[in-house]
Amino acid sequence: MDETALDSILEVQEAVEAPDDFVANAVVSNPAAQRASAAEDPEAIWEAAANELEWFRPWDTVFEGDPPDFSWFPGAQCNIVYNAIERHLLTWRRHKVALIWEGENGDHQAFTFAELAREVNLLASALRARGIGKGDRITLYMGVSPQLAIAMLASAKIGAIHSVVFGGFSADALRDRIQDAKAKALITADGAYYRGNVVPLKPAANAAADECPTLECVVVYQRCGVEVEMVDGRDIWWHDFVAGASTEAGTEVMEANDPLYILYTSGTTGRPKGIQHRHGGYMVGTYLTTKWVFDLKDTDLYWCVADMGWVTGHSYVVYGPLLNGATVFMAEGAPDYPDMGRWWRTIERYGINILYATPTAIRMFMRTGEEWPNRFDLSSLRLLGTVGEPINPEAWRWYDRVIGKGRCPIVDTWWQTETGSILITSLPAEPQKPGSAGLPFPGIEADVVDKQGNPCAPGEGGWLVIRRPWPSMLATIYGDHDRYVETYWTAVPGCYASGDAAVRDTDGYIRVLGRMDDVLNVAGHRLGTMEIESALVAHNAVAEAAVIGVADDLKGQVPKAFVILSAGMNASDTLSNELRDHVARTIGKIARPDSIEFVETLPKTRSGKIMRRLLKAKEAGQDIGDTSTLDPMSFADEEE
Ligand code: ATP
Ligand code: MG
Numbered sequence: 001m002d003e004t005a006l007d008s009i010l011e012v013q014e015a016v017e018a019p020d021d022f023v024a025n026a027v028v029s030n031p032a033a034q035r036a037s038a039a040e041d042p043e044a045i046w047e048a049a050a051n052e053l054e055w056f057r058p059w060d061t062v063f064e065g066d067p068p069d070f071s072w073f074p075g076a077q078c079n080i081v082y083n084a085i086e087r088h089l090l091t092w093r094r095h096k097v098a099l100i101w102e103g104e105n106g107d108h109q110a111f112t113f114a115e116l117a118r119e120v121n122l123l124a125s126a127l128r129a130r131g132i133g134k135g136d137r138i139t140l141y142m143g144v145s146p147q148l149a150i151a152m153l154a155s156a157k158i159g160a161i162h163s164v165v166f167g168g169f170s171a172d173a174l175r176d177r178i179q180d181a182k183a184k185a186l187i188t189a190d191g192a193y194y195r196g197n198v199v200p201l202k203p204a205a206n207a208a209a210d211e212c213p214t215l216e217c218v219v220v221y222q223r224c225g226v227e228v229e230m231v232d233g234r235d236i237w238w239h240d241f242v243a244g245a246s247t248e249a250g251t252e253v254m255e256a257n258d259p260l261y262i263l264y265t266s267g268t269t270g271r272p273k274g275i276q277h278r279h280g281g282y283m284v285g286t287y288l289t290t291k292w293v294f295d296l297k298d299t300d301l302y303w304c305v306a307d308m309g310w311v312t313g314h315s316y317v318v319y320g321p322l323l324n325g326a327t328v329f330m331a332e333g334a335p336d337y338p339d340m341g342r343w344w345r346t347i348e349r350y351g352i353n354i355l356y357a358t359p360t361a362i363r364m365f366m367r368t369g370e371e372w373p374n375r376f377d378l379s380s381l382r383l384l385g386t387v388g389e390p391i392n393p394e395a396w397r398w399y400d401r402v403i404g405k406g407r408c409p410i411v412d413t414w415w416q417t418e419t420g421s422i423l424i425t426s427l428p429a430e431p432q433k434p435g436s437a438g439l440p441f442p443g444i445e446a447d448v449v450d451k452q453g454n455p456c457a458p459g460e461g462g463w464l465v466i467r468r469p470w471p472s473m474l475a476t477i478y479g480d481h482d483r484y485v486e487t488y489w490t491a492v493p494g495c496y497a498s499g500d501a502a503v504r505d506t507d508g509y510i511r512v513l514g515r516m517d518d519v520l521n522v523a524g525h526r527l528g529t530m531e532i533e534s535a536l537v538a539h540n541a542v543a544e545a546a547v548i549g550v551a552d553d554l555k556g557q558v559p560k561a562f563v564i565l566s567a568g569m570n571a572s573d574t575l576s577n578e579l580r581d582h583v584a585r586t587i588g589k590i591a592r593p594d595s596i597e598f599v600e601t602l603p604k605t606r607s608g609k610i611m612r613r614l615l616k617a618k619e620a621g622q623d624i625g626d627t628s629t630l631d632p633m634s635f636a637d638e639e640e
Contacts, residue, residue, distance in 0.1 A: 005450055006461025006513060008503040009587045010531040013393050015431035015507075016400070018409045022382070026429040027295045031442075034427075038442035045443040046072070046471050049288040050280075053083045053323070056253050059280075063469070067496070068489045072281035072471045073256040080260060080283040081157040082251050084322035085120060088113045093298075093325045100301070101146045102346065104193035104333030109146050113325070116150070122242040123154035124249035130217055132185055134159030134252055137262070139183040141174055141205055143167045143192025144332045147221045147238070148308050149318050151187045156260055156279075159252035163262040163274070166309025167192055167199065168606050171207035173628040178212045180274055181262055181478065185217050187238075191224040195337040202228035209234070256280025262478045263311055265417045266605045267629035269499065269517050269613060273487065274478035275311075275417045282315075283323065285421035285472025289441060290320030293411055294354050295383055295428050303329040304356040304385075305343070310607045311417040312387055315472075316356060320421070335361050340368045344376035355403070356385035356413075360608035362395045367543040367566055370402045378403060383428055385411045389609055390512045392534035396434035412437045414512055416498060418488065420472030424510050435534065436511040444470055448504045453493045456504070461513050461528060464502035465495035501528045518612045520549035521557050525590050529612060532559055532591045535583045541569045542579065546602050547593065548616045558594035562602060562615060571598035604634040 018026075028034055038045045043062045050059070050073060060075030088094065098116045101109045111119065132138065138155045140162055142148040148164070155162040163181045165174050167189075178186065188205040191198040202220060206229060209215050220228065221238040230237075254260075260279045264272035290296055294316075302321055306312035321328045329352060335343055343365075347355065365372065384404050391399075391412055400410055414424035414437035424446055426438030440446040445467040448456045456462040473496070477484040491497035501513040513519075513528025520527045529547045536545035544564040549557035563579065565571060576596045584592035603614040606629055617624045 005456060006501055006503070006519060006526040006528055007590070008459055008461045008511075008513065008531065009527070009591060010435070010511075010534060012505050013434045013436070015433050017431050018429050019407060022409060023429040027297070028292050028427050029429055031427045031430045034442045035439070042443040042445065042468065046284055046288070050284045053283065053287060054078070054087050059256065067469055068485045070469050071257045072284070072469075076256040076280055077253050078256055078280050078283065079157065079159075079251045079254050080279050080319060080323070081120070081153050083283060083287070084153065084319060085113060085117050086251065088325045089117055091325075096298070096325065097327050098322060099146050099149065099328050099330065100350065101330045102332070104196075104331075104337065111146060116153075118247050119150045120153045120157060121247050121249040122245045123150055124157045125245040125247075126242045127154060127160070127185065128158055128249070129245065130185070132158070132160055132216075136160045136185070137181040137183040138162050138185045138187060139174070139178045139181060140164045141167060141186060141188045141201060142221065143189060143194070143199065143201070143223065144307055144313075144330055145189070145192070145221070145223060146330070147189070147223075149330075152261075152308070152314070152318055157249060157251055159254055159258070161259045161261055163264075164309050164314070165264070166307060166606055167201060168309075168631075169628070171204040174204060175208035175211050176628065177264055177274075178208060178215065182214045183212070184214060185219065186212075186215055187219045187221070189221040189223045190226050190228045193224065193332055195334050198224045198226050200226065200228075206231065254279045257475070259475065261314065263314060263417055266310065266607045266609055267626065268605055268609050268611055269515060271626045272629060273483065274480075275474045276476050276478045277420050277472065278475050281471035281473065282420050283319070285470060286315045286320035287323040289421040290316060290326075291324050292427055293413060293422050293425055293441070294356070294385065296321065296324050296326050296354070298325065300326060300353040301329055301351060302326050302354040303331075303347075303352045305331070305335070305358070305361070306356070306387075307607070311420070312356075315421055336364070340365065340372040341375060344373045344378060347378055347381060348376040351380040353380055354383045354385070355381060356387065358388040358608050359386055359391040359395055360389065360604070362386065362391070362399050363537070363544055366395060366398050369567070373402050378405065381408050383411070384408045385413055387413045387415070388607060390514065390530040390534070391435065392530075392537045393434040394534075394538045400434075414510070418474045419470070420474065421470075423466065423470065426509070433509050436505070436509040438509050440510070446510060447495070448502050448510065449492055449495070451492065453495060458504055458506045461501055461503040461526070463492055463516065464498045464500045464510070464512065465492050466498065467495055469496070515612075518548070520547070520559055522549070522559065522590055523555040527559070527591060531587060532561065532583060532593070535587045535591065536561055536563060536579060538586065539579055539582050541566055541575060543567075544602060546610045546612055546615060548612050548619060550594070550619055552594070559591060560619065561593040561596045562599050563596055564599060564602065601634050604631050605629045606631045
């Protein structure tokens, strides 16, 4: 099979300019100048950002090494928590609100930076008193709550390595991750509210902990007040754990390249990888990208809807915003509970200014109608973002028109658990092209290349790679450095291989075409999944679509589409033919699906990404492999 280039068939969208008043007041109001200076000296941009933060000892040099092994700011000492909390205590931000949280049941909590510091110190002192410290691993298994952020920060403050496991995962998935990290402590909760019910976390935590001999203690936060089984000598309530602990806790001095956390990937393409990030570089990367991409100002109330079990929750709920001294909003629960108005009511009630969401959620809201958002006052919003999957132009335009009312720039941010921070997105003051993530962040050398590493011409698809390391780049896969080298550094010579397919247009805008593993080969044409799916979703009968390649004697492969219909639409052969023709008409005959299967659900990870490999395996009658990160609700049609 020829693996050099991909065909890109989707029409390039016209650029949408940011409103003039937005540009005039933007944090980066002269993006072109930033890009020019970053192109000249990519390290200078990171060094300038590092200089805006506090270090216990300065770096000897900005960058050193030879990928796959390298270090940022070697010789420097720091602690990300000092910058996320303590440095603000010395300024007017001491009494500024750092976190506002709304529980699904209406509960409410808010913390100023001073209050947050106190909570973090109490937990940090208590952990230290239990003999937990620098280099020890702590697994966190909780719902979206300030306490999860506090547990992350307390771990990092004492130099321990946190590993957050998404609260919706099963006992087995939790056990595997605790065992992989050889964690010494587990911090969990009795439960969390989700769609009107209490999701019991403690029974799963117990089942997992029983098989994890490395665990010395299990700390349990009382969120819901449900009855739980506590194991004598191992388990302790959070409130008892911190009772009597000191409100002063020294901040561990870390080398810039000491590990900060481990986080397992979504597992869309296979067995999840324990991605390891470090204090110094990750701090600089998340600090600067949050400030520039979200145009973050002290007056903003910023809401990233991601669960903290994912990297987005690490970089853009907790670390990036707090490093910037921002006020972060977080909410427990589902976007569609108690009704489709949850997000829009929340935006109106709190006056949210910046919303960072996912294409999956936006498509769900499109499907259920704009009456819901239209009932609420969304005029506080000034910037919108998306992450997690390619956003099809139709969803982008809906987000722009119905939510942003045409006033708010939309940043489509491409990045990965591995990258730690956003790598590709046009800055908000720059023109945006619906469906394209946009330009690389200043200082990031992204490229689209063929298998040999040669740049592809504009309009020609290939491998999305990054040519030089960036500060928040992963250090390794925890406990498996060989897998790290093999996964990211062998596919394309000398480059970090993202595993995604992409195409660049003549303006340098990058559009992600899907995952390399999912690329179809139809009669010698290599097609990404995104374009065909995007064409399908552009039809008003289609709410969501996933495309895979199935074997064909004549053409090698032909596209097969799985389609969820919009409300009120009925499946029929006529509609199937119409949709197939629609794809052929809008993007070309080569992309016409050979067959369409109408489904109620698509297999997705818990973070809302479509798992095409499951559709492929099922179609080919193969074993579906590791499904530990599958959302069981999303594969309801899977019958044994
Ligand atoms: P695994 O690596 O285990 O298969 P995963 O790749 O789903 O899991 P994440 O790190 O959570 O785990 O997801 C990163 C991937 O999400 C990217 O490689 C890309 O495929 C997709 N992605 C994220 N943001 C965007 C975006 N803005 N546009 C297009 N794709 C995106
Ligand atoms: Mg990945």
